[in-house]
Amino acid sequence: MKSGVITAVHRDNKQKQRYHIDLNDEYAFSVHEDILVKYNLFKGTELDEAFYREVLVAEEKHKAYLGALRYLGIRPRTKSQLHAYLLEKGFLPDVAEEVCDKCQEQGYINDEAFARQWVEERLRLKPRSSYMLRMELQQRGVDRGIADEAVRAVTREDELAAARALVEKKVRRLQGPPDRDDERKILSLLMRKGFSGGVVQQIRGELRRMTGEQG
Known part of the structure; x- marks a missing residue:
């Protein structure tokens, strides 16, 4: 694990929100601008091994969080889908879980809302039976109780129309x-x-x- 004094901070030429940090006149790591500011990673700042480790962990979590927001920005997802996506991108399970919890707390993922919207849109665009709707939700990682609650709103007339x-x-x-x-x-x-x-x-x-x- 590295330690030392930050001797230079270089802004990335292509990714303007990323910065490359030199320790003791040698490249050490790169961070997002948010992490740079949060940890005061400017020239002259001294990093011991514990601080260095903390910065790298924070950068990893921040990277996972930004990736999650991009993924969720495409269309609504379940917590299970987001967790699987982060693992697929190479993030550790505990990082994926923490980011999922953060996104849930901030309202970016909501399995109850996802399930209700899924049922409404399926009935409108791709008619399905209650059984199929329930199966589709569970395949996307929605808890069975949440899926049952969403499907409970489907009436016999809805099924007949489908x-x-x-x-x-x-x-x-x-x-x-x-x-x-x-x-x-x-x-x-x-x-x-x-x-x-x-x-x-x-x-x-x-x-x-x-x-x-x-x-």
Whole structure:
């Protein structure tokens, strides 16, 4: 571990918020401007090994935090997704956990809000059954209780509307009214998508009425 006196501070030519620090006339490390100011890393400042270690840890956490903000700025994420992203970028688990907690405290991640928004947008843009919505949320690391709460807001009418939207897409591709083979394929699709037996049966009746059949 290095120690000594800061003899020079150089601003990076490309990344204007990064600075290169020389200790005893030799390059030692680079830091973000925020860390530079926080730890008073200017010419003449003396660093012992403990202080040096503290600065490097702070820089690592700050780097992870800025990376997290960029990642979250693309679209909403769950805490689990952010944690996995930071690990993938090479940050240590305890750093990833601390940054996730910080982002959560600051409101940048909120699994409850994520789950509610996910359900609302899926129902509007990509209709799904309650079962599929719950599975999708859990696959993204949302706690089962939070997923259940978000999906609980989905009514039977919401599920029927989602099922009908899927059916309409399939029917539009047909040459005419759905025949029995088309009906079987459509109902099988709904079952694979996790729609309940009651919803599937209601859709079956609606398909039959399209063709003028009863029952």
